[in-house]
Amino acid sequence: MPPLKTLRKVWREAPYHWLLPLVFFCVGLVYLFASPNFEASDTERHVALINWIAKHGQLPVQSPSKDTVYRQQASQPPLYYLVMAAIWRVMDTAEFDDYYQPNPLVIAGVPERLGNRNLVFYRQPYPPDLRGTSLALYVIRALTLAMGAVTVAAVYQSARTVMPERTGFAVLAASLVAFNPMFIFISASVSNDPPVSMLTALIAWQMLRMLREGFQTRRSLILALLVAIAALTKLNGLVLGATAALAGCYVFYRSRDWRGFLTLGLLMLGCWLALSGWWYLRNLNLYGELFGTGAMLDNFGRRNISPGRLIREEFEGLRISFWALFGAFSILTHKLFYLAMDGLSLLGAVGLVLFMARNRRRSFALSAVFFLGLALALGGAMLIWWSSQTSASTGRLLFPYITSISLLLALGLVTLRIPPLVIALPMFLFAAIAPIVYIAPNYDHPPVVDQLPADALPTQVRWGDTSLVGYHLPAPRRWTAGDEIPVTLYWQPLAQTQDLQALFLTLLNADGEAIATVDTFPGWGSLPTTWWQPGQIYKDDYILQIPKDAPGFSTMQLHIGWYPFPDGSDIRPLLESGEEAASFILPLGAFVSGADLHLLGDDAxxxxxxxxxxxxxxxxxxxxxxxxxxxxxxxxxxxxxxxxxxxxxxxxxxxxxxxxxxxxxxxxxxxxxxxxxxxxxxxxxxxxxxxxxxxxxxxxxxxxxxxxxxxxxxxxxxxxxxxxxxxxxxxxxx
Known part of the structure; x- marks a missing residue:
């Protein structure tokens, strides 16, 4: 074994400034593989806007009367879309309209519900299809992932600026970003959140250097360029721009460097006008407002909710989705992960208070904490203001302030003397396995089997050209509210359907009333009937959820059926005997949730x-x-x-x-x-x-x-x- 002194030297001198971003990028490739192209929040809207710009060579004009796929995204500052449209234009994307096939039965924003989590149908979800439109999207996603890697590098450098002598602090701060599963997931998607997070992380790094070293013309120019580019990428990039400007005022107050202060101010104003001003002037001309938020709200939808109610009702979703809520706000990980992150956050907050008390005489340390906290506070206030007008309480909108979050959290944790590897290593392991365990199983097609398994119950029931040749069903038993019932169906289509047909699985009580129902396409939404292969036997797994508040005191049955989507009449099943039946129903036992409602009263x-x-x-x-x-x-x-x-x-x-x-x-x-x-x-x-x-x-x-x-x-x-x-x-x- 190497001596302890050697291990410590390796720990101190390892090239974390590029090693952590590289590890992040490699883990991100796993997310890139596990999550198909359209499966992050708003991805279809980002892609639709890129496609529109590439096709028309200009930016669209927003109008609430237009029904577009990109919807509110056309009100976003356009830099990311312009850059990616240039890439899109040189790729073979002619079949985009055929490639983009939305799942009309998708269940988005309800992570408690199972199935139908794919926003889009994919002919080849795994391995990824590296042709045409699909390849173009993977290229854009890889470039966006690289922006996330730059964010990790910038956070590391920011931490080294705050505590140059504490390698462990910098490793921990960068790891809190690099191994945040949600940050990796969003970075591996088509989204303008990773580029603005990259730019704000770079702004925070340069701001901290300015606080430590004072004004320098070169740094002021870099800051000004970063702020202007961030303002052209996403509106919340302005928060770090405003914070950097206030930090400049503080540096001037401390140093009385008029020249440096004026240089910074003029450069920030000049770069903003030169690089970003045209976009804001365009908003004034088209919509009569500087930021275009009114047009965005008109297209996305407005609401009116008080800040107090907003925090009470949506803070949990915001907190969870900051760490890991994949898909379209629909795929949770294990609850212990969220508890661990809550504990980590609480420890970090306690430690941060202790750090400030111990360093109250160190002006740079306190100023760094103050301006990092100010950026987070301004960003949080902006998110609350925006979420009170429209549905926007999602953790990815905090990623532009992830430098503040990670540095402040890491400061608190190292103050409590928690070894960085105790946190970084488990986070890395969890982040690495999460896409395989939690994401990929939601998008693959149902597997094809050579023959019906020996333990399956054979049957021959046919709905048009779709045959049920066998099934697995639990033995009849007592069920109650909140139970989950596993069901496996073996389908053998005789032909592809010309139009979509949907499957329904309904739990019925003795009166024929529905206790719960699932409407889906095969593979829990992943494989439309227009695509499946005749003669193949598909193993189709489901878990039927009995609602937690469902009352009942009755026998329970499973009704299996098909109908032409979206609103056709049920297709009558043809039984093995050749007889056409009204329905196909299988027994499940009994559903007992509460007392029999018919119990006799005192008159008995x-x-x-x-x-x-x-x-x-x-x-x-x-x-x-x-x-x-x-x-x-x-x-x-x-x-x-x-x-x-x-x-x-x-x-x-x-x-x-x-x-x-x-x-x-x-x-x-x-x-x-x-x-x-x-x-x-x-x-x-x-x-x-x-x-x-x-x-x-x-x-x-x-x-x-x-x-x-x-x-x-x-x-x-x-x-x-x-x-x-x-x-x-x-x-x-x-």
């Missing part, structure tokens, strides 16, 4: 007889003269298909003597007794069919029987029938 007559040491008759009630309700309670578990009989005899029953059954009405518990737990109550209803106008006093007998076993539950009465008190039965009015 109490009872207490126990049948077979398992089921007790609690009470009974005769209503409308011919409807007998029996309330039962399970005393002990019992299995089997037990039913309740209720018979009306002409005369009281005498064992061994002949008897005449006048009316009989059997009843099946809403939930079969085999699915009930001890002490659960339920009601069976027995509506005797009496002739109109009939009235008479009769003996009524009740009991339990099992037709499969050919026996009744024992009770201490002749023939295992419990006699109820004589009842005055009445038929309906004639």
């Amino acid at each position: 007559t109490s009872q207490g007889t126990v049948f077979g040491d398992a089921i007790r008759l609690n009470a009974f009630r005769l209503s409308e003269g011919h409807i007998l309700d029996l309330e039962w309670r399970l005393v002990a578990p019992i299995s089997g298909a037990w039913r309740v009989f209720a018979i009306v005899l002409a005369e009281p029953y005498q064992e061994g003597a002949p008897f005449e059954i006048v009316w009989q009405r059997d009843g099946i518990p809403a939930v079969p007794v085999g699915f009930l737990n001890a002490e659960e109550a339920f009601v069976t209803r027995h509506a005797f069919k009496l002739p109109p106008g009939y009235q008479g006093e009769h003996a009524v007998y009740v009991g339990w029987y099992n037709e499969d076993l050919g026996q009744r539950l024992p009770v201490a009465y002749p023939s295992n029938m419990l006699p109820l008190p004589l009842m005055n039965l009445r038929g309906p009015a004639s």
Whole structure:
């Protein structure tokens, strides 16, 4: 083993300034592979704008009356789109309209829901298709990822500027950016967030150097250029520009360097006017406003929500999506990761307060913390202001201030003497596996199998040209609210459909009412029926979620069906026998969430007889003269298909003597007794069919029987029938 002194030297002298950005870029390539081209927030809008600019050679004019794919993105400062449009123009993107096929059943912004997370259909999600439009998008994504790598490098240099002697601090600060899964994910997409984050990170680095070393003409020019370019990339780039200007005022106050101060001010104003001014003047001419935010809101949609309510209702989503919420705000990672990041943030905040207390006499340290915090505060205020007008509470909008976040967090953590590798290494490992574990499984096509597995239940049901040849389904059991039911279906299409057909999987109660339903295309939305290959057997996996607030006390079944999308009538299934059925339904057992809603009230007559040491008759009630309700309670578990009989005899029953059954009405518990737990109550209803106008006093007998076993539950009465008190039965009015 190398001596400890050698390891420490390697730790101190390793080339982190390029090593960390390189590691970030390599991990980002995994995200590039795992996430198909359109699967980050607003990617389809960014791409549509790039395509429009490349095709028309100019910027679009916003109008709320125009229905466009790019929508609000055309109100963004255009530098990123102009640069990428130049790349787009030299690539073969002629088939873009055919390549971009949105999934009309996508579930976006609801991470608790499973499936249909792909915004777009992909003919070849894996391995990536490196041709035509797809290749152009991967090139743009790789260039955008490189901008993220520059951000990591700039954060590292910023940390070295704050604490030149603390290599571990710089490594930790850069790692908090480089191994933030969400930052990697967004950096590996088509988005204007990575370029503005890169520019603001570079601005923060140069601002910190200015705070430490004072004014220098070369640095002032670099700062001015960066601020102007950031202002032409995204509006929140102006926040770091304003912060840098205020930092310049502070440096002037401290040094009284008039020349340096005026040079900085004139360069910032001149570069802004020369490089970015035309864009803001264009906004004034077209929309009558400097920033174009009104036009953006008109196209994206407005809302009015108070800051307090905004923070209460949407802070959790903002916090989670800063660290890891993939797809279109729809793919969560493990909850322990978010708890770990919360703990890390809390420790960092405590440590930062301690750092400021210990360094209250170090003017540069305090000024660095102040201006980093000011940039974050201004950015946070801007995000709250913007989110109060439209839906924008997403963590990626904090990435332009990620230098502030990472440096302040790292300052707090190193103050608490937490070793940087204790944080950086687990974050790296999690960031590296997250795309494979959490992202990729949502986008691949359903696998093709050579034949039906031996453990699958074979069937032959056909909806048009789509055959269900087998399935996996859990054995009937008791389900409750919040449960998830795994279902595997094996489809064998006879032909591709000319138009889209959608599959529905609906959980039904005994009354045929839907408990939950999933509308999807095969592969949980990944493979439209117009694309699948005839003769292949597709293994199609689903997890059906019972809503957490769903009430129910009933049997439950799975209804499987198809319909022409979007609003065609259900296609009738053709069974193996050749018979056309109204529906295809499979049993799942029972759904119990809450008590039986039909339990009897105080007007019922109490009872207490126990049948077979398992089921007790609690009470009974005769209503409308011919409807007998029996309330039962399970005393002990019992299995089997037990039913309740209720018979009306002409005369009281005498064992061994002949008897005449006048009316009989059997009843099946809403939930079969085999699915009930001890002490659960339920009601069976027995509506005797009496002739109109009939009235008479009769003996009524009740009991339990099992037709499969050919026996009744024992009770201490002749023939295992419990006699109820004589009842005055009445038929309906004639």
